Amino acid sequence: MNEMVYLEELMGRYPVLEPVRQSIGEVYEILKECFESGHKLLVAGNGGSAADSEHIVGELMKGFVKRRQVPEDMAKRLEDIDPEAGKDLAQKLQGGLPAIALTGHPGLSTAFLNDVDGQMVYAQQVYGYGREGDVFLGISTSGNAANIHYAAVAARALGLKVVGLTGKDGGKMGRYADKAIIVPEQETFKIQELHLPVYHALCLMLEEHFF
Numbered sequence: 001m002n003e004m005v006y007l008e009e010l011m012g013r014y015p016v017l018e019p020v021r022q023s024i025g026e027v028y029e030i031l032k033e034c035f036e037s038g039h040k041l042l043v044a045g046n047g048g049s050a051a052d053s054e055h056i057v058g059e060l061m062k063g064f065v066k067r068r069q070v071p072e073d074m075a076k077r078l079e080d081i082d083p084e085a086g087k088d089l090a091q092k093l094q095g096g097l098p099a100i101a102l103t104g105h106p107g108l109s110t111a112f113l114n115d116v117d118g119q120m121v122y123a124q125q126v127y128g129y130g131r132e133g134d135v136f137l138g139i140s141t142s143g144n145a146a147n148i149h150y151a152a153v154a155a156r157a158l159g160l161k162v163v164g165l166t167g168k169d170g171g172k173m174g175r176y177a178d179k180a181i182i183v184p185e186q187e188t189f190k191i192q193e194l195h196l197p198v199y200h201a202l203c204l205m206l207e208e209h210f211f
Helices: 004-013 015-036 048-060 072-081 083-092 106-129 146-158 171-176 188-210
Strands: 041-045 099-101 135-139 161-166 179-182
Touching (some): 004 015, 004 188, 015 041, 015 188, 041 146, 048 099, 048 135, 072 083, 106 146, 135 146, 146 161, 146 171, 161 188, 171 179
Parallel strands (some): 041 099, 041 135
């Protein structure tokens, strides 16, 4: 199946997203190029958008709607190392697209918050994890979250592409991201309600392409 079918299905279920169809397609191309070139995705947000960051990583790092079986050569290597454990691993491991949610490292985050500056916790992780060719996805319903802005500036300086998922008028993110998906809503909860089907569609498209 062509992965763009998922984009068409999204438009059918959520016609309100038709104005951002092109933006979704362009963000998909950025993510596809990132993974095709062997790079990774870094994701961050606050509050509900922090939960969305973890959700996205969960869909990318394991099977979403497909069973991403390990290749035969990998299965053989696993079984050559340990026949019993290797067989179990070969049956249960799933192909993943490398993605890290910057929201899930409380030891590092609280240490940096206490010792340095809490607004730059995500920027510090981008600086530590990020490599040229990676992508930083910032999720902010207003597009103006300061900690996301700091992270995006660090990402651009390192040679990462920056994509945004936002709403309202796009805020700062709409201006500084390489591409932002600005869903057509004004209230935070309504923006978040549209973010989920958008990133689900992106994850489905990526899974269809790679697996």
